[in-house]
Amino acid sequence: MTEPPNTLLEELLLPRLDDKAQKFWHNARTELAAGCNKSRFAALIALASRYCKRRPLDVSHIERERISTAIPGLTLDEWNLLELLRVALICGRNDLTSAQFAEDYEAQFVYADEGETCALYRALPFLPAGERFAWRAGDGCRTNMLSVFHAIALDSPYPAKHFDDTAWHQLVMKTLFLELPVWRIVGLDERRSAELNRMALDYAEERESAGRSLPIGLWLCFTEHDKNRLTALVERHWHSATAQDRKAIVFGLVRSGLHSQVHTLATSESDAGVAHVIDHTLGGQTQQIHFARLVTD
């Protein structure tokens, strides 16, 4: 890390706070730095809502660079201002590595409202010895609240770094199931596996049986571990697929080492956009960040 997270958080925060909120922040920071008990810690997190609303952060390009330099993989584009203040409060404690902090942090989840729960989870990538909270984060993924799941699963390097295989596979599959953008699961490229490949293939067949379309991000989850099943899946879908889906399928094939199939498909491809993606993926642009551009452009 090039700069301590506290400095970064405060520098992101301050220009976005009005006078009243700045005063609250300065007082709270002083209080936290001096050490405060569990109930005061909880009160500060709750009271933050009186000073900040859930407004978008509108992260600038320069800020985005600083964030990803400090914590690779992290983006705050979907955080709101209240969440940023709350995460800054959590990280403002002077004892983040202590057992007392771990106990107090865990205790917050019992009384947390929806917004606080999201903020507590958004703090994870900033916490030292993050492995202490792996069970908590995995349990958080069992939520029914999409906002909470979103806060843990997407745009954060935490799960890929700390989840065991079971929790990781469940996270990816639940993201697919909820039709959230799988390409925003940080570390998906690196943590694909034979088991995840099987789950994704099974899920594809389950969707086919139910007469449902395949979520576009599904194609990012495949690997070279079962080329026959993947080839068969592509054969069932390619001819009826939209141009956008064909682009995604191409990613799936190249990422699974099925270059020759892509070359074959390329010969009959009439859509310029798909042909373009074929060229780029065969040229090595097969990562989830490339896929993300495909979806957002």
Place this chain on the structure above:
Amino acid sequence: MRFFDPHIHMSSRTTDDYQNMAAAGIRAVIEPAFWMGQPRTNVGSFIDYFASLVGWERFRASQFGIAHYCTIGVNSKEANNEGLAREALELLPQFALKEGVVAIGEIGYDEMTPAEEWVYQHQLQFAVDHDMVVMVHTPHRDKKNGVLRSIDVAREVGVPMEKLVIDHNNEETVQSVLDAGAWAAFTIYPNTKMGSERMTEIVRQYGPERIIVDSSADWGVSDPLSVPKTAHLMQERGIDQAAIELTCWQNALDAYAQSGQIDVEELLKAPVIDQSQRFSENSVLRGQQPRIDEPVKN
């Protein structure tokens, strides 16, 4: 028309209700903490209930484009289990100061026992200490006396009358509440409380100032569309549009926005279903005409 139902127990209602409410123009609700239809047996039950009011239920409402606020409090019925009530009161600071908690409530009297009074006073004091609005549940039996006592005790503790909402009023109690300077809320609930027709006549007689219409729909036979249905009946019966808007939207907003816990600017924006918060396969019906059936019978 847009509607605010400032008293409805959504935890007991289905997603069909949420869909119908959204379709009928209900844009915001307040869910007061109450009992569960049977007494709780331990404090953990209060913890999970309060947590669901600020967590899961808030999220559930957001899926339908409905803003969900709540009140936190220990209700009058369960105040009579003194040991448990004391434990539950200790939870107040943990939940009452959360985002979107617009009042302490619903608190007050059921049988007007000393235990109820103690719990009521304790919570009024908490509200005064934290500059909060209070939502008062008034008793079904011995109502008029209960209303008067609720107001007197709130005044004694120091609750400013403009931060006091007295709920479940009827023709016999409305004047006392208005005279005190408090807000008078009416529950349109079939059989036991108020009906749409009587409500219409009350607005005609007393005018719209400080009068609030709600449904108090819960796990009993009740109607989550009471507010829009009553508004529709008021229209039919020639009540001023401005009076309808006050009693079915603005007064509730003015009363509870005093908490600072309603992001009014956000609420006044056209409702948008956040695409990241949809159900996996369903979309929510939007922009239809209000679904209006029969007004609730007296």
